[in-house]
Amino acid sequence: MTALARIALVLALLAYPFVDRVLGLQTVHAVSDGMIYMLLALGLNIVVGYAGLLDLGYAAFFAIGAYAMGLLNSPVLGSPLYGHAWSFWVCIWVAAAVSALLGLVIGAPTLRVRGDYLAIITLGFGEIIPVAIRNLGDVTIEIGGWRPIERLNLTGGENGVNPVGRPHLPGVPFETDPIPWYFLILVIGALSVWAMSRLRDSRLGRAWMAIREDETAADCTGVNPVSTKLLAFALGASFSGFAGSVYAAKLQAITPGAFEFQVSIMLLCMVVLGGAGSIRGVILGAMLITIFDRVVLSQTTFLVRAIGRASGISALTTIDLTLWRWFFFGLGLVLVMLLRPQGLAGRRVRPVAAETDDDAVVPETPAVTPRKEAIPAWLRARAGGVDGNEAVLDVRGLTKAFGGVMALNAVDLAVPRGAIIGLIGPNGAGKTTFFNVVTGLIRPDEGHITFAGTSLVGLRPNAIVARGIARTFQSIRLFPLMSVLDNVLVGEHCRLASTVPGAVFRPPSVIAEERRARERARELLAFVGLAGKDDDLARNLPYGDQRRLEIARALATEPRLLLLDEPTAGMNPRETDTLTDLIGLLRRELSLSILLIEHDMEVVMGISDRVSVLDYGTRIAEGTPAEIQRHPRVIEAYLGTGYEAEAAGRNAPR
Amino acid sequence: MLELADVHAYYGNIRALRGLSLSVERGEIVTLIGANGAGKTTTLRTILGLVRPRRGHVSFNGQRLDGLATDRIVRLGIAQSPEGRHIFPRMSVLENLELGAFVRPDRDGIAPDLERVFALFPRLRERIEQKGGTLSGGEQQMLAISRALMARPGLLLLDEPSMGLSPILVETIFRIIEDINRQGTTILLVEQNARMALRVAHRGYVIQTGRVVLHDTAAALMRSDLVRKTYLGEK
Numbered sequence: 001m002t003a004l005a006r007i008a009l010v011l012a013l014l015a016y017p018f019v020d021r022v023l024g025l026q027t028v029h030a031v032s033d034g035m036i037y038m039l040l041a042l043g044l045n046i047v048v049g050y051a052g053l054l055d056l057g058y059a060a061f062f063a064i065g066a067y068a069m070g071l072l073n074s075p076v077l078g079s080p081l082y083g084h085a086w087s088f089w090v091c092i093w094v095a096a097a098v099s100a101l102l103g104l105v106i107g108a109p110t111l112r113v114r115g116d117y118l119a120i121i122t123l124g125f126g127e128i129i130p131v132a133i134r135n136l137g138d139v140t141i142e143i144g145g146w147r148p149i150e151r152l153n154l155t156g157g158e159n160g161v162n163p164v165g166r167p168h169l170p171g172v173p174f175e176t177d178p179i180p181w182y183f184l185i186l187v188i189g190a191l192s193v194w195a196m197s198r199l200r201d202s203r204l205g206r207a208w209m210a211i212r213e214d215e216t217a218a219d220c221t222g223v224n225p226v227s228t229k230l231l232a233f234a235l236g237a238s239f240s241g242f243a244g245s246v247y248a249a250k251l252q253a254i255t256p257g258a259f260e261f262q263v264s265i266m267l268l269c270m271v272v273l274g275g276a277g278s279i280r281g282v283i284l285g286a287m288l289i290t291i292f293d294r295v296v297l298s299q300t301t302f303l304v305r306a307i308g309r310a311s312g313i314s315a316l317t318t319i320d321l322t323l324w325r326w327f328f329f330g331l332g333l334v335l336v337m338l339l340r341p342q343g344l345a346g347r348r349v350r351p352v353a354a355e356t357d358d359d360a361v362v363p364e365t366p367a368v369t370p371r372k373e374a375i376p377a378w379l380r381a382r383a384g385g386v387d388g389n390e391a392v393l394d395v396r397g398l399t400k401a402f403g404g405v406m407a408l409n410a411v412d413l414a415v416p417r418g419a420i421i422g423l424i425g426p427n428g429a430g431k432t433t434f435f436n437v438v439t440g441l442i443r444p445d446e447g448h449i450t451f452a453g454t455s456l457v458g459l460r461p462n463a464i465v466a467r468g469i470a471r472t473f474q475s476i477r478l479f480p481l482m483s484v485l486d487n488v489l490v491g492e493h494c495r496l497a498s499t500v501p502g503a504v505f506r507p508p509s510v511i512a513e514e515r516r517a518r519e520r521a522r523e524l525l526a527f528v529g530l531a532g533k534d535d536d537l538a539r540n541l542p543y544g545d546q547r548r549l550e551i552a553r554a555l556a557t558e559p560r561l562l563l564l565d566e567p568t569a570g571m572n573p574r575e576t577d578t579l580t581d582l583i584g585l586l587r588r589e590l591s592l593s594i595l596l597i598e599h600d601m602e603v604v605m606g607i608s609d610r611v612s613v614l615d616y617g618t619r620i621a622e623g624t625p626a627e628i629q630r631h632p633r634v635i636e637a638y639l640g641t642g643y644e645a646e647a648a649g650r651n652a653p654r
Numbered sequence: 655m656l657e658l659a660d661v662h663a664y665y666g667n668i669r670a671l672r673g674l675s676l677s678v679e680r681g682e683i684v685t686l687i688g689a690n691g692a693g694k695t696t697t698l699r700t701i702l703g704l705v706r707p708r709r710g711h712v713s714f715n716g717q718r719l720d721g722l723a724t725d726r727i728v729r730l731g732i733a734q735s736p737e738g739r740h741i742f743p744r745m746s747v748l749e750n751l752e753l754g755a756f757v758r759p760d761r762d763g764i765a766p767d768l769e770r771v772f773a774l775f776p777r778l779r780e781r782i783e784q785k786g787g788t789l790s791g792g793e794q795q796m797l798a799i800s801r802a803l804m805a806r807p808g809l810l811l812l813d814e815p816s817m818g819l820s821p822i823l824v825e826t827i828f829r830i831i832e833d834i835n836r837q838g839t840t841i842l843l844v845e846q847n848a849r850m851a852l853r854v855a856h857r858g859y860v861i862q863t864g865r866v867v868l869h870d871t872a873a874a875l876m877r878s879d880l881v882r883k884t885y886l887g888e889k
Contacts, residue, residue: 402788426820427792428777474791474818542691566791569818570737572689572846573887599820640822 013186017179028178032250034290035185036243039192041270041286042279043239046196048268049277050205051232052212053110054119057126058267060106061099061237063133063259065244068095070161070254077153077161088167088249096241103237107230126264133256134158160255164248181250188246192239195504197279199235202503202514203489203496206482208232209277210490213479220439220473222465222494222557231500262326269329273336275343284345289329297322370582375589376523379555391450392417392561392593393438393469398447400430400437400617407433409617410447415561418591420583422598422608422625426638429614431597432474435563439471440464452560466494470559472550474566474597480539484530487538487549488521491556521556528552528582544575551582561593562586568600576600580607601639605629613638655680655840656701656809661710663700670696672864673710678809678842683835685843685851685872687885688861694844695737697861698811701842702734703727714809729757733807737814737844739798743787747778750786750797754804763806771800774830791818799827803834810834813844828854848885852876860885 017028044058072081072091081087110121137157141149155161166174167184174180199205207228210218219225248254266289274285301321308316336343391414400408407430415421423431436442438449440461449456456464470491479487496517502510525531528548533541538549547567554562564583568576580603586592587607598604604611605625613621613634621631628634635641656678663671671693678684686694699705701712703724712719719727733754742750751771755764772779775796781789786797799815812831816824828850835841835854845851852858852872860868860881868880875881882888 405784424820427795427818427823428790430790432790544690566818570690570814570846572848572885574884575690577887599818599824601821638820638822640825 017182021179028182030294032178032182032185033247034286034294035182035189036247036250037267037270037290038283038286039185039189039243040240041267041274041282042192042196043236043243044267045236045271045276045279045282046199046208046239047232047236048271049275049282050200050208050212051229052208053229053232055122055233055236055264056119056268057106057122057124057129057261057264058236058240059259059261059263060126060129061103061240062244062247062263063129063256064102064237065095065099065241066248066254066259067133067155067161067244068098068241069245069248070156070164071154073165073249074161074163076156076163082165085168087165091165091249092242092245095245096238099241099244100234100238103233103235104230106237107233111226111229123261126261130256130259133259155256158256160253161248162253164252164254166249166252185246185250188242192242193279193283196239198504198506199500200279203493203498203517204228204231204500204503206486206490207493209482209486210479210493213481214477216441216461217473217477217479218490219461220441220465220471221490221553222462223490224460224462235500266329269333272343273332275345278343278345281343281345285343288344289332292328293325297325297328369578370527370529370585372585372589374527375585376520376527378520379524379527379558380590390417391415392452393595394448394450395438396448396450398434398437398449399445400433400442401445406617408437408444411614411617411619413612413619415593415595416609417593418587419609420587420594420596420607422596422604422611423614424598424604424611424628424638425614425620430617431614432565433617434614435471435565435595435597438464439469439563462494465557465559468558468560469563470554470557470561471563472547472554472565472567474569476543476546476550478538478546478550478553480537482538483534484525484536484538484541484549485518485521485534487553488524488556489517491553492517492520495556495558524552524555525549528555529578544571547571547579548582555586559592561595563595565597566599567596568598568603576603583607655715656842657713658697658701659710659712661697661700661707661712663696663705663707665696665705670705670864671700671707674861674865675710676859676866676869678840680808680840681835681838682857683831683841683843683855685845685848685855685858686861687845687848687851687858687875687881689884692861693864694861695813696864698734698736698813698842698844701727701811702732725757728805731805731808732811733802733805733809734811735799735802735813735815737817739791739794741786741789741794741797741801743785745786746783747786747789747797748782750801751778751804754801755806757805764804767804767806771803774803774833775800792820792823795819796823799830803839807839809840809842811842811844814846815843816845816847816850824850848881852881 020028040062044055047053047055069091071077072079072094073087075082081091106125110118113121133155134157136154139149139152139154140147172180207218207223210221210223211225211228215225270285270289271282273288274283275281301319304319304321305317308314393415395411395413398408398411411434423434425431433442437444438456440456440459444457451467451469479490496513498510498513522534525534528551530545530549530552538546541549551567568579571579583594584607587594596604596608608625610623611625611628612619613628615637620637621628621634623631658674658676661671661674662669674693674697686697688694696705700707701719703719703722707720714730714732717730742753751768755767758764777793778796778800781793786794789797795815795818799812802810815827815831819827824847831841831843832854843851843855852875855872858869858872858875859866860875868875868878870878
């Protein structure tokens, strides 16, 4: 948006209620209500759009916010806060805090589930809350003849709470005039949008999106999925707490009917219609649905009736389209999913190419030779950390069984500082399982894993990343719908410190940290040969570039040990050479220790200091590349007899 | 048997194929060689109807394929072992293989063919009840190839069959590719391992930025400067 458009928008928003009054339109109340729903949709967008957690019961938080206000600020329920001049301004914060707390409570049991299961659980909560509110209006607890609680009215039951206290500001007529309400809601809404957009562009926002894209990969990149998801639930809920408390105070009355399941669905419609993950999209979606609901349906009803009268069709003269609102919402949702699943203003997920350049083709991967000088200075400064030649990683007796299959059977393996250790073996020998156990994705049945002197057994993957172990995946696992730069920035997540208030208020320390993080990410991208591709979506990169981006993301976590799972798989000889050079450079210049699973024998035998061989979960050989190449069991189980001839043939023409 | 003539295909606005033409005769092994992003996988996807060509046409045994739905194309006798495997992760190895035979009219031929793939890949017999998703990467590759074979296709499309396999298995896979071919299956092979691919193939096409820049017999390609420098890694 240009500065001019911004100023015009602000002026229009400020002038609107007065224009309305002059013209006698009397729409300010309706517009204010619409803005409350917009705020709710924006809160839901944090959960659904950013963190990718499908929440079908979001209206429950709206109810919590409204009832928190009602409980604190209504004479019906006997609150001591009622009638005090300042109480509304206290209560909205309490309501937001209560909603956030309930977000945590509801979020906690859903942490282990995703997708369909999470949706079903939130659906349950969405049903529970209104029913509980209905039935808490008259609570009697009787134990034997003793009644500790008799006819307690906690929520007002079906009748709801009425009246609810209004805000007090000296000289502002909240009682009689809709305009102060409009401005109150406008200010809360504007502050919320401001806070949300800052959250989205922060360390936390990137973590949410990483979780949405690939939770396992995010965990292995240093993002704590538990706290990140809980924060999404809590922050999303806190915005609905504001919305609910303002709603209660503005309406002066709340009833359980206002928080039914349909409200959750309508809010979800707003988010999906506009485009999940886009603030502008959600605002657009909320506006369209509100206008449709309040204006289009009723006006069309008049129109249809007029047509019915004019044409003499009696069925049309009595029609009431507003009774069909859920029919139209449902239809709209179906159409959006079919025609534009990313929403009206959603991010485009298809590759975008220069439309004028008709000759644009999928670019071939250029072979950028990694240079020593391109190693970022900060990475060099972090290099090492463990002195001497002792093992950085020391694994003893590692055992893991899946059902009856011994995936790992008492495996020993040590990686000395600054060494490249090759891990080879037939397919299904347990190599990737070994990686998964070391990085914390799988708990071992037995054995010790010691990294730089401390045990790793029982730690979560993100805690292991924080200690200095990074990995790549056999089948590339980037965050496909995030930009190349953001992928690397997620890698830096565990080395950054900004918190939620820091992300919203951006003190100088956070601004400096963020700028440094971006510089580092760009340097890393330049180092691996991806300079200038910052803003491309990761999934639009060619295959070889995706492999290198995954390595850049791993390096961003500032590892001391790098686990590479078949990094050259699917690469042609030229790309393989480049990558081999890169790995050698990391070890030579940064003293990085590297554990390498690889099937390209030219690579493994060329750069490994020592090689371990797994077969059926058991280590069958360990030694220098030359020893391994001659080892009869390795030749039999893995290399095959053709290998030597092949290797000879490959080296001959050089 | 298979013919692509002047095929143009796009992903969004990106031109992935720019007038690509090639043909495969019955009984051949033909290989496509090219860098990542050159359009090899897109070619296979276009044959299967997963990508619609904007211009040009694809025909199989004289019948136009472009415009047909993918399941119809598979019923005509084309099966693929896709890059990245795409096996059914929550189904057992056996169920994966049985689904491969889904389109076959001859139910009696399925049991002998199961034996045939188990003879080719004994590892799969060991894991017959295991869920596809719990197999190791290399085992999934074997399963993907086997599943394609279970359709008993006239034309088999193989996308990077050697990816992620141990050296001994790479040899085995290529030996199996030759065996399958000798038993009467025509094969179109996309492979990064150009050396092995050219060793088993009869003919090959070199693809750069969405079009064919060179095609010849495999032996001649092996000797060409372009192939030796760019795709065989000789310096």
